[in-house]
Amino acid sequence: MKAQHEAEQFLYRQADFLDTKRWQDWIDLFTPDGIYWMPPDATYQTWDGQPAIFAEDKNLMNVRMGRVLHPDAWSQRPMWGTNHLVSNVVVDKAAKNGDLVVRSRFHMMELRRDDVRHFAGQYTHHLKKVKGGYRIKLQRVDMVNAQAAYDYVLQVWV
Amino acid sequence: MLQERIPDLSKCVEPDRVRKEVYTDEDIFQLEMQRIHETVWIYVGHESQVPKAGDYYTAQIGRQPMLMVRGRNGKVHVLYNRCPHRGNMMCGDRHGNTGEQFRCSYHAWTFHHDGRLKNIPMMDSGYAGTRLNRDSPELSMKPAARVESYRGFVFASLAKDGPSLKEFLGKAIVAFDDMCDRAPEGEVEVVPNCFRVIQHSNWKLFMENQIDALHPSVTHQSTGRAAHEVEKQIAKKAKAGEALSYHMLSAFATVTIDKWDNFQTLNYPYGHCILTGYMGLRPQDPDTLAYDKVMIKAYGQKRFEEIVGVNIHHVLVYPGLSVQSPLQQLRAVRPLGVDRTLTEIWHFRLKGAPEAIYRRSLAYYNLVNSPATLINADDLENFWKCHQGLSSDGGDWVSFARHHGHDIEREGEVSSAPNQGTSEAPMRNQMKAWAKYMTA
Numbered sequence: 160m161k162a163q164h165e166a167e168q169f170l171y172r173q174a175d176f177l178d179t180k181r182w183q184d185w186i187d188l189f190t191p192d193g194i195y196w197m198p199p200d201a202t203y204q205t206w207d208g209q210p211a212i213f214a215e216d217k218n219l220m221n222v223r224m225g226r227v228l229h230p231d232a233w234s235q236r237p238m239w240g241t242n243h244l245v246s247n248v249v250v251d252k253a254a255k256n257g258d259l260v261v262r263s264r265f266h267m268m269e270l271r272r273d274d275v276r277h278f279a280g281q282y283t284h285h286l287k288k289v290k291g292g293y294r295i296k297l298q299r300v301d302m303v304n305a306q307a308a309y310d311y312v313l314q315v316w317v
Numbered sequence: 318m319l320q321e322r323i324p325d326l327s328k329c330v331e332p333d334r335v336r337k338e339v340y341t342d343e344d345i346f347q348l349e350m351q352r353i354h355e356t357v358w359i360y361v362g363h364e365s366q367v368p369k370a371g372d373y374y375t376a377q378i379g380r381q382p383m384l385m386v387r388g389r390n391g392k393v394h395v396l397y398n399r400c401p402h403r404g405n406m407m408c409g410d411r412h413g414n415t416g417e418q419f420r421c422s423y424h425a426w427t428f429h430h431d432g433r434l435k436n437i438p439m440m441d442s443g444y445a446g447t448r449l450n451r452d453s454p455e456l457s458m459k460p461a462a463r464v465e466s467y468r469g470f471v472f473a474s475l476a477k478d479g480p481s482l483k484e485f486l487g488k489a490i491v492a493f494d495d496m497c498d499r500a501p502e503g504e505v506e507v508v509p510n511c512f513r514v515i516q517h518s519n520w521k522l523f524m525e526n527q528i529d530a531l532h533p534s535v536t537h538q539s540t541g542r543a544a545h546e547v548e549k550q551i552a553k554k555a556k557a558g559e560a561l562s563y564h565m566l567s568a569f570a571t572v573t574i575d576k577w578d579n580f581q582t583l584n585y586p587y588g589h590c591i592l593t594g595y596m597g598l599r600p601q602d603p604d605t606l607a608y609d610k611v612m613i614k615a616y617g618q619k620r621f622e623e624i625v626g627v628n629i630h631h632v633l634v635y636p637g638l639s640v641q642s643p644l645q646q647l648r649a650v651r652p653l654g655v656d657r658t659l660t661e662i663w664h665f666r667l668k669g670a671p672e673a674i675y676r677r678s679l680a681y682y683n684l685v686n687s688p689a690t691l692i693n694a695d696d697l698e699n700f701w702k703c704h705q706g707l708s709s710d711g712g713d714w715v716s717f718a719r720h721h722g723h724d725i726e727r728e729g730e731v732s733s734a735p736n737q738g739t740s741e742a743p744m745r746n747q748m749k750a751w752a753k754y755m756t757a
Contacts, residue, residue, distance in 0.1 A: 197689070199510045208676055210510035210664065213689050218547050222566065225543025226691055232539035234698035308513040308659060309688035311697055 166261045167248045169286065169293050174243035174265070177316060182224040185316070189217060190287055190294040195316055197300040206297075212305065213316065220316075227315060234314060239271040245282070257288030267317055276310065278317055279303050330752035332745060333721040334714045337707040339751070340519040346655035353636050353754045354379030357587070358465070358472040358485045360638045360649050361385045361395055363663070365469060365506040366412070371430065374412040377651045377659075378475060383461060384408055385471055386415065388430035395461040395473040396432045407458065419458065432458035468497045469504065480587075488730070489589035492632035495642035498624045501615040501669030505645060508679070512662040512687050518700035519707075520636070520652040523660065524747060526696055527631050527639040527648075528592045530577040531719070531739040533569045536699060540691045541570020561600060562680035566691060580630070580738035584724075584731040588635030588750025590743035594628040594643065604673035611671065635747055644678040646686060656704050662686045717741040717748065 169188075176185040189195070196206040197213040206214040215223065226232055244266045252260040266279040280302035286293040300317055326345070329336040338345060359378045362385050366374045373386040375398055382398040384407070398406050400421040407419045407428070418435050419428040427435040434456045437443065449456060461473035465482035470493050472482050483490065497505055516523060526532060534541070544566035551563060583591040599605065613621045632640045640647045645665040652658050664682040666675050685692045707715065720740035724731045733740035 199512070208672070208679065210508060210512070210679065210687070211683050212512075212687050214683060218551060218563075219684075222540070222543045222547050222563070223691060225546060226540045229539035229542060232695065233536065234694040235539075237698075308515050310515045311517075312514060312694045313689040314694050 162250050162253050162257075162259060163248070165293070166250055166259055166284075166286065170245045170248060170261070170263055170282070170284065173295075174245050178241050178243055182227065182315070186217060186220045186224060188295050189220070189298075190296050191217065193217065193295050194297050195220065195295075195300070196297065197302060197317065198305065200306050201301050206299075212302075212313070213300070215316075223315065237272040239269065239314075241267050241269045243267045259286040259288070259293065260284070261286060265317070271311070274311075277304075278313075280305070280317075327752055327756045330748050332749075333718040333741075334716050335748050337713055337715060339748075340521060340704065340715070341655060341708045343655050345755075346519075346652070349751070349755060350379040350652065352757070353751070354652065355381060356474065356476040356479065356754070357636065358463075358474045358479075358482050360634065360647075361464075361471045361473050363469050363505075363507045363665070364393055364466060364471060366509075367393060369414065371414045371416050372412075373408055373415055375408060375410075376649075376661075377653075378461070378473060379652070381475060382406060383473065386419075386430050392431070393464070393466065393471055394431050395464045395471065397459040397461075399458065400426055401434075401456055401458060402426050402437075428458050432460050468493045469506075485587055486634065487585050487587065487589065488583075489585055489587075489591070489632055489634050491591070491627065491629065492634060492638075492640035492642050492647075495624075495627045495629055495632075496640070496645055496665060498627075499612075499643070499645070499670070500667035501611045503615075504668045505665035506668060508664040508666055508682075510664070512682075514660050514662070514688055514690075514693065514697070515653070516658050516660070516697045516700045517656055518658060518697075518704035519655060520650050520658040521747070521751075522700045522703055523650055523658055524633060524636065524639070525744045526700070528582060528590050528633050528743040529741075530580055530582070530592060531574070532696075532699075534572060534574045534577065536695045537569035537692055539695070541567050544569075544691075545571055561602070561677060562684060565681050566684060569692065578736045578738045581735075582733045582738060582740060582743050584742050584746035586729055586750070588633075588747045590633045590635070590746055592630045592743070593738075594630045599625060604671065604677070607671050608674045611669065615669065633743070633747075635750055641681075644681050646678065646682050648686070656708075717744040721745065 173188055194206055195213055195215045196211060199210050199212055203209055227235055245263050247264040249262045250259055251262055261284045263282045265282055269276045280300060283299040284295055285297040287296050329339050355378060361376045362374050367385060367387040370387050370389045373384045375384045383395055384398045385393060385395050387393055398408055400407055402424055405421055405423040407421060426437050429435050461475055462477045463474040465472055467482060497503055544563045548563035548567050581593045629642055632642060637650045638647060645667060647663055649661045650658060651661060664679060720733060720737045723734045723737055724740060724742045725734055731742055731746060733742045
């Protein structure tokens with residue numbers, strides 16, 4: 160029960176960082192070798208050496224954050240925001256050392272200029288237990304929309 | 318209607334400027350679909366997308382839903398995705414395997430992989446005495462008028478007459494030679510994933526931008542700068558070559574606006590264009606050296622030097638394909654409407670090349686060409702803004718005057734003058750071809 164509660168709180172906080180554009184706080188949730196991965200479809204087994212919508216280590220996360228925060232990131236000029244709902248949280252594995260594998264469902268609504276888009280799917284978080292909480296070793300994001308044509312692009316993590 | 322508003326399409330295009338309606342007018346769009354996209358050679362797909370008999374992949378040519386299918390004899394056919402009976406699309410999925418035959422989901426008409434009618438339920442009783450019999454050509458799925466393939470890249474033309482594929486491609490054929498020659502086995506195969514991104518703007522904005530050497534350091538400076546910062550940090554601690562994918566991104570900013578003139582554009586008949594290379598893709602890291610060794614073994618030193626000496630960034634095959642041959646990727650342009658354009662983006666594997674070389678170009682595919690692109694986000698924003706502005710009455714013309722009058726013309730080929738890589742010659746060349754098609 161404790162793991163369940165802690166995992167839920169962790170996921171909610173991570174979603175909150177995205178919705179409040181706290182990019183550095185979001186990146187800090189990952190272990191130093193952590194990976195954020197969004198495969199093009201659910202059949203992919205590994206992020207390594209494959210086409211990927213996102214397959215980002217901390218270096219690439221820093222590029223993305225640096226880009227988004229740059230004063231001349233033109234595509235960031237229009238007002239935009241997101242709202243994530245995270246639910247259906249299942250702790251699939253709880254190791255003796257406290258590490259967890261957690262599956263959840265998400266729904267993100269995005270407003271950009273006057274256009275609304277919806278993205279939804281499943282998160283799989285491989286969480287490493289650290290002092291005072293968890294860090295993400297691997298976050299896999301399987302979007303229902305993954306194979307659909309993208310009307311415009313994804314500028315930040317989902 | 319169109320005739321009244323725009324009495325003379327040839328007046329829409331001047332050597333150094335173009336009327337805005339060329340980008341925004343619905344009737345002009347319909348006409349260019351008919352006279353350009355549904356007439357010339359359009360890239361359908363790569364043969365390796367359909368390796369087995371019955372494998373099919375759908376593709377839009379102009380406004381026409383087509384499909385590419387592998388027949389049992391190994392031949393690749395391109396057909397209209399349409400049942401000749403009541404017009405039902407034969408394949409509702411983007412790709413798949415149709416089995417031994419196509420079978421319509423509406424009334425069970427069946428067809429061979431080449432489109433010929435196989436059977437209609439109760440054919441003899443149902444059609445006795447009618448205008449139709451088993452041999453009527455209108456009872457087959459209609460094939461594209463012409464299909465040709467070059468080194469595995471399949472093109473179709475919906476017009477019966479016209480230049481052959483090779484004649485049409487002309488010197489732009491280097492796009493496919495450069496890609497395939499870089500494979501020790503002389504062939505590429507598709508990486509089975511297609512990224513698809515829609516932009517809210519006319520298709521020509523995409524084609525013009527692909528070879529616009531003036532825009533990267535302006536449009537992409539945010540990513541270029543951010544990548545350069547991380548590249549410097551990595552270079553301090555990592556071994557050579559590891560930061561290469563960051564270099565591909567940082568080049569967008571570190572190659573400053575004045576340096577872009579050092580490159581060159583080459584412009585050919587039918588609107589095709591080339592922008593020469595700038596990313597320095599011949600590093601001396603161990604992965605590249607290992608690749609060089611395999612290549613020299615396959616081709617010999619002399620031919621190897623020729624192959625890797627080809628200096629290209631982008632090849633545009635007008636009107637619908639942008640090929641980045643040294644990185645083995647391409648973007649096929651599928652106009653959806655006057656202000657909506659789909660790009661289908663594919664990556665290819667060099668047969669016989671070490672895994673590290675595949676991974677290097679894969680990094681570019683993921684970072685630049687995925688739907689989470691660090692680069693195209695700003696292009697698409699520009700395209701949308703261009704289309705909005707062009708739809709207004711704030712002006713009548715789009716200017717392509719940069720370095721106009723300085724281009725060097727030789728035997729029908731136009732190149733930008735030395736140190737004029739930012740010449741708008743490629744846009745002028747595309748519009749020249751456009752005007753020729755539209756007023757023919």
